[in-house]
Structure formats: C-alpha cells, structure tokens
Amino acid sequence: MLFQSTEIHEAKEIILPRHKDERGSFGRIFDRDMFMDHGITCEFIQFSISRTKHAGTLRGMHYQKAPYAEDKLVYCLRGAIHDVICDLRPESPTYMKCQGFHLSDQNNRMIYIPAGCAHGFQTMEDNAEVLYAMSNIYSENHACGIRFDDPILGITWARPVSCISAKDLNWPPYAPASLVD
Numbered sequence: 818m819l820f821q822s823t824e825i826h827e828a829k830e831i832i833l834p835r836h837k838d839e840r841g842s843f844g845r846i847f848d849r850d851m852f853m854d855h856g857i858t859c860e861f862i863q864f865s866i867s868r869t870k871h872a873g874t875l876r877g878m879h880y881q882k883a884p885y886a887e888d889k890l891v892y893c894l895r896g897a898i899h900d901v902i903c904d905l906r907p908e909s910p911t912y913m914k915c916q917g918f919h920l921s922d923q924n925n926r927m928i929y930i931p932a933g934c935a936h937g938f939q940t941m942e943d944n945a946e947v948l949y950a951m952s953n954i955y956s957e958n959h960a961c962g963i964r965f966d967d968p969i970l971g972i973t974w975a976r977p978v979s980c981i982s983a984k985d986l987n988w989p990p991y992a993p994a995s996l997v998d
C-alpha cells in the first residue's frame with residue numbers, strides 16, 4: 818500500500834497492491850496498522866455502496882456536521898468516477914481548496930477524506946459502483962452539502978451533468994467561516 822499526500826491537508830490517495838495470477842487478482846484494501854502508521858487513526862464503523870446507472874451523474878458535495886463529522890474512504894468498485902474533495906475546515910492550511918481524482922475499477926486507487934471535508938463525484942461510465950467506509954453513523958439532521966457548481970468552490974467537472982438529485986440542486990450557497998462569524 819502506498820500512501821500519497823494530496824493538495825488537501827491530511828487527505829491521502831492510497832495506491833492498493835494487487836497480486837495477479839492466472840485466476841485473476843487479490844489485493845488488500847484496508848490494513849489497520851498501515852493506516853495508523855500514516856496517521857489515519859479513526860475507526861471505520863459503516864460501509865456502504867452506491868450504484869449509479871448513467872455516466873455524467875453527479876452526487877455531492879456532501880459532509881456531516883459535528884458531532885457526526887466523518888472520515889471517509891472512497892473506492893470505485895466498477896466503472897470510473899471523477900472524485901472531488903473540498904476542505905471546509907477553517908483551521909486547515911488548505912481551507913477551501915478542492916482537488917479532483919480519477920478512480921476506476923482498473924487503477925487500484927482509494928481516497929482517504931478527513932472529517933470536515935466535503936465530497937462528491939461524477940460518474941464517467943454507466944453502472945458505476947462506489948464503496949465507502951465511514952467513521953461515524955449517518956445522521957440525516959447533520960447531513961449538509963454545497964452545490965457542485967457553487968462559485969466559491971470553483972470545481973471543474975469532467976463533463977456536463979446528466980443527472981443529479983433535487984437535494985443536491987438545493988444546497989444553499991456556501992458561507993465561508995470568515996463571513997459567518
């Protein structure tokens with residue numbers, strides 16, 4: 818497992834090993850001790866899968882407010898996605914910075930997203946499947962979001978958005994911490 822730093826403080830792009838033979842392959846996607854050695858000390862308590870029918874669909878940008886803020890691992894099991902994280906931690910040296918990653922069922926990459934960052938993705942192929950691990954329980958009342966095209970984030974998406982939930986279209990404009998207080 819190779820843990821690479823990203824442009825977002827404490828977020829990691831993790832390159833997963835894959836042992837190949839004539840049958841196919843085997844590869845570890847989580848190793849508690851190696852994660853701890855690289856500063857990922859949270860306990861992952863929920864695992865979820867999303868399946869998305871069509872390429873161009875966008876989910877995000879999502880995060881949960883305290884006390885339900887969650888660390889996440891994101892791994893593309895099938896197809897390909899353009900994955901994006903945005904740092905919403907006012908105390909972070911990379912506050913308000915966003916970064917995109919290409920994740921696919923071929924490139925053996927997983928993203929670690931620290932609590933306090935927003936996350937979203939756009940599918941690049943039909944029938945994409947995404948596996949998550951979360952360090953906190955889902956709390957509908959603490960689930961928050963930012964519009965994928967909020968100008969304050971300035972995210973460049975890979976293609977036009979073909980499908981998005983009403984919830985994701987209705988997130989209010991994001992107010993940075995400096996404007997809220």
Ligand SMILES: Cc1cn([C@H]2C[C@H](O)[C@@H](COP(=O)(O)OP(=O)(O)O[C@H]3O[C@@H](C)C(=O)[C@@H](O)[C@H]3O)O2)c(=O)[nH]c1=O
Binds near residue numbers: 879
């Ligand atoms: C996220 C989540 C949703 N749900 C339910 C709520 C709802 O009825 C249904 C679909 O929820 P959503 O519309 O929020 O699903 P979705 O838009 O796919 O939400 C996901 O988006 C990506 C970008 C993330 O980062 C994830 O953490 C998660 O927020 O599933 C859970 O029961 N547990 C969960 O952890």
